[in-house]
Amino acid sequence: MDIFSNISLILDAKTLALILGSTITGVLIGALPGLSSGMAIALLLPFTIYLEPSQAIAAMAALYCGGTFGGSITAILINAPGAPPAAATAFDGFPMAQKGQAGKALGMAAVSSVVGGVISLMVLITFAPTLARIAYKFGPPEYFALAIFGLSMLASISSKSPVKNLIGGLIGLFVATIGVHLTTGISRFTFGVDELFEGISFVPVLIGLFAMSEILVQASKSELLLERIKFSAIKLPSINEFKSCGKSILRSSGIGTFIGILPAEGGTVSAMIGYNEARRWSKNKENFGKGEIEGVAAPESANNAATGGAMIPTLALGIPGSATTAVILGGFQIHGLRAGPYLFEQQPDLLYTIFYGMLLANFIFLIFGLMGAKIFSRISLIPRGYLWPSVFVFCLVGSYGLSQSMVDVYIMLISGVMGFFLRRYGFSPAPIIMGIVLGELVENSLAQSIIIFDQNIFMFFTRPICLLFFGLTFLSLFYRPIKNLIYKGKKDE
């Protein structure tokens, strides 16, 4: 395949400058909690009519790539994931920064993001039309099975006690039930508040649970003076550290690409599953949640792989693979273009421009991320008396800016206080976030499946993909007890 013969398509000054500008804008916007790349693309949409269609779409796609990576910067430095897909990055990224290894965490995030992004792009350009059809195989029953598989990780997703993880997961599931029920139209736990009608927005909860509760934690130990050595904080990861994360990065890239293809799921779930699988197969399970570098590499490669993955059904079928790609499809419309099979057969030039735009975006944020790591990591050296009050301002603005609603700010503050006490009593935010992310999917897909199956719940077992995920769920729950049993049996002999 002559993939590289078309590279000249983006080699003109205007296109290159656009991609450079969009990527860096994306990284910065992605880093700010409450501003998302989807939002930025929607706002820029009307201005792109003055560009060539292919340039416009390439710029939007580059912004998308940059935005996904950008979320990790604030997740690592101030425990405030800039975007939901970066939530899992904060689990280990922030503890690393606390230990004075901010540079290592940021460097690892940049490199693993690029590996994930590039792998998914290669998959996109070679197999997109075939792989995109996976989207058709996933109906409500299949999403239900996938969500159940995701929920089976609740107990093990953090190294805190499994019982507490399960309780946290249930809190998350409960929060996800707030709002109107999809198939009945009945509103639940909204107490007449209009803003809760469409459910609790995820971003304020995220900012509250992570950043706001961190502010309270920091405030409670303000007497402590922390000494950090500047030199080690800005140090980048060593070659050996990259090598040790290789397997996790590859595994996560695969998980991310696959989940990215599914229209109902994207970066956030990919990162969670990537993180959990890295922990499952790691030799240092106990270090996860306390600043394990693999715990940064896995979710970052997964969420960036999901970016390329989400572009697969978007470009090949015209079905948005995520909220941001839905906006990019809007960009196609504005220019009177269509995505879909047509794009691959009749407009390869446009396709290649998008592909190279995204590829270039990945390398731009690699350079930006690695060089920036040395600068950004100094943020972790700011005395906490100055740093955390400014993070508080970030939290307020970030949760308000999402939909200019004070209710979101209250949600953020309540989640912050709740998060503080939950952490104090040994709960991790990870299962709560997982519960919220999967709660809506598991509930909606079950309700839809029941209608589709004429109320016969056993029909789930007639679906091959459902059976596969149910099998994986069974393995993930009972792998260890069974292994222990066999091992014990051998010992007895």
Add this chain to the structure above:
Amino acid sequence: MIKKIQSIFLCFAIVVTSFVGMGQVATVAVAAEFPSKPIEVVTHAGLGGGTDTTARMLLIRTRKNLKNNAYITPKKGDSGNKAMAYVKSKPKDGHTVLAITPTHLFRMARGEAALTIDDFVGVARTTVDPIVIFVNAKSPYKTIEDLIKAGNKKPIKYGGTNVGSVDHISGLIFAREAKTKIAFVPFEGGGAIMTSLVGNQIEAAGLNLDEGKDQLDAGELRVLAVMADQRMAALPDTPTLKEKGINASFATVRGVVVLKGTPQSAIDKLEKGFLKAMKHPVYQNYLQGAGLDSSSVAGSKAWDTEIKSIYKEARAALVSLGLAK
């Protein structure tokens, strides 16, 4: 110290109130010269959605036509009710424009909305997107009659967006008028409905043409009927339900309205500015990209009449379905 702070506050309060006062005087004084400040378009949907994108495309040229700035304020929540409540709180001077869809009208028809149908005046229609009944290309249902017949034996699994949406109501009315049965399967959005239809999870769906166009062209889906009074230019061979004697015409229509009581001169200026913007290639290209006809665009009078008739029909339908009192 406290006294000092109090006096500072007092001074501040006086300054602020006098500014506010001046502002009111100023608006009254220049009310004749509309527009005197930027135009605010209030939407009810998220950034990048159909309503948002349409509004943004509309404003590009409107700004030039009215020689005035214009911006979008998204007020998401409660099926458009939040946007309606916000607009209601604004002065009736034409500077606040509400983008409406059937969602708002249905919300009003179900009662308990911040605005009633008599509270606003239509300014211009921006898009008309009839609902098209799609089935899988391999489906045994070749015509709309096949589908109706099958529904009599066993309810058709019919996909659409949220309960209470135009998809839902139109599906129920279609079933009632065609004397058949559907089991409505709600989805979060058009993309999910379409994939479920291609994947044979559901048997039929009410979608906008654009949502299923790629799959239709690729031969994966088939269209059975259009819920409109006239055939669509893009689907000349597809019958309308009306032709089949089924009285169910529904479309995702979008347009802009202002509060009743706004000076007629302001409405006229807005209408002129919007209509000219929608004739421009920038907007026309967008319509074409979305698979819509240029007949989507209509002026104040036609649009206002249409809103009222949609409301009336929706109200009757909702009452007869037991969804409103």
